Amino acid sequence: MNDLWIETGWISLNHVGETLCGDKVEIFGGGDEDLTLVLADGLGSGVKANILSTLTSKILCTMISGGIPLEECVATIASTLPVCSVRQVAYSTFTILRILDNKTAHIIQFDNPATIVLRNGDIFDYPRTTRVIAGKTIWESTFPIEENDVFIAMSDGAEWAGVGMTMNFGWTRDSIAEYAMANYLPENSAKFTAGLIIDECNRLYGGRPGDDTTIAVAHVRSRHTVNLMVGPPENKEDDERVMNLFFGKNGSKVVCGGTTSNVVSRYLHQPIETSLDYFDPEVPPICRIKGVDLTTEGVITLSKVLAYAEDFIDQAKLAPVWSTKKDGASLIARELFENATDVNFFVGRAINPAHQNPNLPINFAIKQQLITNLAECLEKMGKHIRLSYF
Secondary structure: OOOEEEEEEEEEEOOOOOOOOOEEEEEEEOEOOOEEEEEEEEOOOHHHHHHHHHHHHHHHHHHHHOOOOHHHHHHHHHHHOOOOOOOOOOOEEEEEEEEEOOOEEEEEEEOOOOOEEEEOOEEOOOOOEEEEEOOEEEEEEEEEOOOOOEEEEEOOHHHHOOEOOOEOOOOOHHHHHHHHHHOOOOOOOHHHHHHHHHHHHHHHOOOOOOOOEEEEEEEEEEOOEEEEEEOOOOOHHHHHHHHHHHHHOOOEEEEEOHHHHHHHHHHHOOOOEEOOOOOOOOOOOOEEOOOOOEEEOOHHHHHHHHHHHHHHOOOOOOHHHHOOOOOHHHHHHHHHHHHOOEEEEEEOOOOOHHHHOOOOOOOHHHHHHHHHHHHHHHHHOOOEEEEEEO
């Protein structure tokens, strides 16, 4: 198993008044596999720009990840893009990031702002060469990657932020790099980093973006496994075996549910330390068991985590909420969304007597669907997921 993990995340702002974005990000691979990330910016905005960028990103991502030479890829783009009836050009800028064997980065750039690379939080001045392909000047870079490298690709809407409003000439690429460096933390996820920068772009635009704006981030990080248990085993005689499996795994341990916590407490011979601190009135308080990293209530807390997860894979508007709060759902969200690369779910099939109350319609099917939906969200975030039922 490769010790490095490539995490990706991106967020876009639409041009004010447009329902479709003229930028498009396409990603293939990542995690412990080869990564191909393409950010394309179509000419103009609206439907035409969306078509141009979608075609460009999908074609380039498919061909580049398939090992097709760059010359053929660019020629295919040039012959495929529809020509604008008004401007008589077919035009989409693009940035391609390839990371091979989790060892080597290859960046290919055409007319987008130069990709920013942070190495251990500092700006890394990577080598660049140029060549002309099908009449287009292409910038290329190849260099070894290191743990904690952060790659920040952007469309030119990022550099236009603030033009004529808070700044005379917009937010330059160097200014964006300085902002990213100032807000760098090694534990920040790729999506969180993209969100920090896009929020500042939106602020500089006064909430009315004058251009489609996209930030796409790849973060090279070490693997971290989170083991999450919810519900005790269906058969009580399996308690010891399942606990041995759970605590035998490397990584952090999260236990959800009162009955599950009691089983864990007996197994570890450690008391449950309860808390009455309600950091969020909608989320039950957490408790503590020595030997467990986080112990929370079950279904209500995980339902909140699922809501955060569904938001996170979209525009991450709720990230400022869970990234700072101390309630159980926020703590789980940070552990799963920010820290985890691999997540092992241990799901018990036991029927909770408390859930048989007809006024509290919670059953195993609901809990199973909750975990399934959460696992699907985490997979969309690029996590490696394993589900085990007992």
